[in-house]
Amino acid sequence: MLTELRRRNVFRVAAVYAVAGWLLLQVADVLFAVLGVPDWGLRLVLGLLLLGFPVVAIFAWVFELTPEGIKRESEVDRTQSVVARTGNKLNVAIVVLLAAAVTLLVLEHFGGEGDNSYDDVALPAESKRLEVADSEAEERSIAVLPFVNMSDDPGNEYFSDGISEELLNVLVKVDGLTVASRTSSFAFKGKEVSVPEIAEKLKVNHVVEGSVRKAGNRVRITAQLIDVGSDRHIWSETYDRELADVFAIQDEISQRIVEALKIALGADTANAMTEAGHPTENLAAYELYLQGRYFWQRRGGDNIRKAIELFIEAIELAPDFARAWSSLAAAYITLPVYADAAEAESYKRAEAAALRALEFDDSLAEAYAVLGDLARTDFLWEEAEDFYLAAIEREPKDATARLWYGEFLTLVGRFEDGLAESERAYRLDPLSPGANANLAGNYFILGRDAETLRHAAIAWDLGHPFGKMFEGQVYFRRGDYPKATEAFAAFTDAIGAPGALLDGLIGVKTDPSSRAEFIVFLDNLAVQPEPEVMLETNIVLGRFDQAFAVANERFDDFRGNAWIVIWQPDTPAFRRDPRFIELADRLGLLGYWRKGNWPDFCEPRGADVVCR
Structure with a gap:
């Protein structure tokens, strides 16, 4: 039987098929990766090659290639058979294919297992x-x-x-x-x-x-x-x-x-x-870290909580994994923004995680930026700025550090500086919803309406609800109340908040006789809105007694960047009120300003500070 298998070239045909099949798999592997074919594509080719092997072997046993074409072996006169000549051709084919296979293996070995295709x-x-x-x-x-x-x-x-x-x-x-x-x-x-x-x-x-x-x-x-x-x-x-x-x-x-x-x-x-x-030598911890970043980047309360769990698991496997600690800090500080989480507890954990991250790696901009935000929430303005600058010094191209520092500068009243930093963040991250929203806010405060509308539109298209808020503010300032109403409605729908106060303000502007009725409504709300909403509404109405009452009585209820409302560009009379300086002092801003960090709307005059 073995003699007959050799005579009919079954072994040679099988060898040619095997080597050619291997080469085909290598070519398919490269092409499928470039063309984006899923994993099962390569397995399908392999499966077809395996199914074809017995078919080819049986074909070589049953049939013979003659000068007249393919004939059944039993029909060919042994004295006229050309199987020996066919065998020599198959030997040549085997040598050529093996040479190609060896060449490919050598290239893979000395080419770093890559295709090294540097040619254009x-x-x-x-x-x-x-x-x-x-x-x-x-x-x-x-x-x-x-x-x-x-x-x-x-x-x-x-x-x-x-x-x-x-x-x-x-x-x-x-x-x-x-x-x-x-x-x-x-x-x-x-x-x-x-x-x-x-x-x-x-x-x-x-x-x-x-x-x-x-x-x-x-x-x-x-x-x-x-x-x-x-x-x-x-x-x-x-x-x-x-x-x-x-x-x-x-x-x-x-x-x-x-x-x-x-x-x-x-x-x-x-x-x-x-x-x-x-970042770590522990591969399992690294995978958990990547999963955590995946969920944190998608934001939302559930996603951030899942990210926190994964970062903690990564740290348990690799306690010195600095970037896992830093990411944990970032997750904790953002959690209250997206979920019903206690700020005090989240911030405490964020600080501990950020400090732990810097113990292992003091070059992490993210950890410094988190500490900057935490200092900002405690009105420790100088300390916050030092942290932001430390983050930027270590990673000048970190868009988030630039973005948060721009927010800080705007919050303390340094709008031109804040705009410059926001523009840097935008250049690093032009499709960032936050960068575009921040730019819109900066431009609005500085009275640059065209740029405000441009970046507000981009922010809205990228999913940031404040894009419509800034658009509405521009139209409100211009007296285009129908467009302002439309934009504010889109904003309140997006954040799931009632729009009664915004509608009331527009109503007062279009019909001044409705002012008294709206004030009665405002003063008798069964459920008080967020303090910054009440503060801004009273500022716009010119009710400064009520505005300062909200600021002082609900001082501890303000969150995050909420104090930005004190810089409403169209209400300088509010800032000229002596109580504004008292509020700035309570916020710790006055001490920060006196160290050479004067805001754009205020300046020192002797021992006094004058704002507009």
Whole structure:
């Protein structure tokens, strides 16, 4: 039987099929990753190859290839058989295929298990060339788009998001490279938007995109760097490694990107890149951390609580995991904003976590920014500013630190400085709802209505309800009460708050005779609104006695940035009242101002302070 199998070339055919099948799987593996084919696509090819093997073997046994075509072996005269000649051809095929397989294995081994495709590769025809002007995008600028989760399990989404975020965290430390923030880059997640269009919106010249496939303890990460101006790939690579190598992969990807951009960055900058270091050596803790970041970024009370649980689990596995401590602090300080959580307890835990983070790593901007916000809630203005500046010093490209510092500057009355900082945050994160809302607020206070409306519209489109509030305030100031009513209605609907007070104020403006009736309504509310709402309403009505009464009697009930209402730009008479300076003193602002930090609407005159 063995002799007959050899004579009929069954073994040779099987060898050719096996080697050719292996090569086909390698090609499919690369192509499927580029084309975005799910994991099951490769398994399908493997399954078809396995099913085809017995078919090919049986075909080689039953049939023979003759000069006249394919015939059944039993019908061929043994004296006329050409199986020996066919066998020689199959031997050549086997040698050629084996040589190709060995070459591929050598390339994979010495090429860092990647395809090392540094040659320029044209993008798909549907991509459009984008000429990015220097005024719109810096030459040395990049965005890291969220990597696509190619795993069968949608629950691995946290891992692909986490890889993108960690890569961004490494690149943001490269001197001379402007990196679009996570909020802006992730705004395109799951949306059918072309790379040139994304680059135009983010004002960047380079884009990193890729995919992640995670199965058990194996992970495959594909990454590619695109030069948007020329619509060409500068570099791409696929990594197929053990999950334990994930940190090494992140380091290698970031280093390759910097090397590919070394002409734009300058050789010295590229060579001077410092490794960010691994956040923890505990892989299980790292995965829990990535899951926590995934939930925290989505906000909402339930998501933040879930994030807190995951960060705590990560810390239990790796007590010295500084970034898990820092993220825990950020989760605790944001929890009261999105859930019915006691501020005092949340803030206490946030402070403890932030301080713990800095014990292990004093370079974490997030931890300093959290401490800045906590100091701000206690009216410790100088201490808060020191923390914000410490955050920015350590991570100048951190959009969140810039954003929170801009809020701080606006709250203490330094509107021009606040605007400058908010503009920096916006440049780092142009699709951040918060950055656009803050800019709208800054512009509104400074009387720049056109810019207010522009950024208010962007903020609203990105899901920030205060976009409509600032839009309504502009139209209210202009006396366009129908548009103001429409905008305020959208705002109150979005936050789930009644709009009776806003409607009443507009009613008083359109019909002054309704003022007395509205005041009776205001003074007899069965349920008192938030103190800042009552304060602002009385300020706008010119009822300063009632406004200062609310400010003093409900002083401890004000939350967060609520005191911003004292800077209503169209009510200077409120700030000229002597009681305003008394309120500023109680808020700790007067002492802060006297150290050279004077607000735009106030100035010293001898021993007195005059505001407008």
